[in-house]
Amino acid sequence: MNPPSDKLRSGGAASKPGRKLGPIADSVGSAHRAWLVPLRSGFLASGLTISELHQRTGWAKSKISELLRGTGLYPRWEITNDLLLELSIPTWPMRRLWVSAALEAQKKQEWIDRSVGEPMPVTTTPGLPPIEHQAFVELQFAAYRRYAGVFLKRREVADRAVAEAFDILWLRWEEALSSSDVVRFAWSVFRISVMVRTPHIDGCPTLGTSAFDTFALRQAQTAEERFAQVEESSAVFKTMSRLPEQQLDVMVLRHLLGMAPSAVADVLGVPIASVRSDERHAKHVLENVLGTDSDPEGNAL
Structure with missing residues (x-):
């Protein structure tokens, strides 16, 4: 395979390190950012410079810099694959994220197939x-999928958010293991994946229509009762969306998904006492704002 015109021959004298890596461009979409952030982290952790990557891969420094900043x-x-191999970053999860971001960037399937179908160097990175x-993944998948379904209306979008989160976690697994708590680290990665796909109003996430399935709406007998229940549920959802992040998560897991406090603690990576405290404060807010003694399931607080 002939190298692309912007891929240079290596072998010259070492170049002096250039400027520090600039920030990610504001125009970078959520799917693109999902794989770019771990790649940048791997680059920064490697201690290499862009000049050294140029010498090792043969790609022009300008192209490497553009890729790492999301410009151009x-x-x-x-x-992308050449940089992954040089930085010892797993290629399989990154490839799936790259394809998703290519679609987000309005790249045609033909372009994607042609790009990923090119011969690539053999890698020892495990598949x-x-x-x-x-x-x-086996332990947390069900809870993650149900949580995503509360906020994301379309099943395929919820599935994509969960799959993306686990791929990112694979890429950042060593970082997760070195963090103070793997479970909490993973939840923060997953929550971002869900929230970037969730519609927001005034900076607050909106709960999807699937959340209504967990309410007393299913038990309403008449059209009038159903309308009243939808109206009440909408008010509860609106108030819940304004809660601090962890209080919102606790209320979704506890009252919309019916999880026990111990299970919620296991999913969020926080003590049970923290779950109970967040639940108590959230209920207090609901009582004060809505002037009601009902929780999202219609039970006494």
Whole structure:
């Protein structure tokens, strides 16, 4: 395969390190950012410079810099893959994220297929995530999927948010293990994946229509009762959306998904006492704002 015109021959004298890596461009979309952030983290952790990456991969420094900042045209998989191999970052989860971001960037399927279909260097990077990561996914998948379904109306969008979160976690697994709490680290990654896809009003996330399925609406007998229940539920949802992040998460997991406090603690990576405290404060807000003694399930607070 002939190298692209912007891929340079390596072998010259070492270049002096250039300027520090600039920030990610504001125009970068959520799917693109999902794989760009871990790639930048891997680059910064490697201690390499853009000049050194240029010498090791043969790609022009300007192209490497554009890729790492998200400027210019959406990068082809070939250059992305070369950087991944040099930085020892798993390619399989990154490839799925790259494809998702390419679609977000309005790239046609033909362009994507042609890009990822090019011959690539053989890599020793395992095609499967670490055993610990696989076990974590099995443990948390159901709760993550149900939580995503509360905020995201379309099933395929919720599934994509969950899959993206676990792919990012695979890429950042070593970082997760070195954090103070793997479960809490994973939840923060997953929550971002859900929230970037969730419609917001005045900076607050809106709960999807699927959330109404968990309410007493299903038990309403007449059209009048159903209308009244929808109106009440909408008021509760609006108030809940304004709660602090962890209080909102606790209320969704506890009262919309019916999880026990211990299970909520296991999903969020926080003590049970913290779950009970957040629930208590959230209920207090609902009582004061709505002037009601009902929780989202219609039970006494």
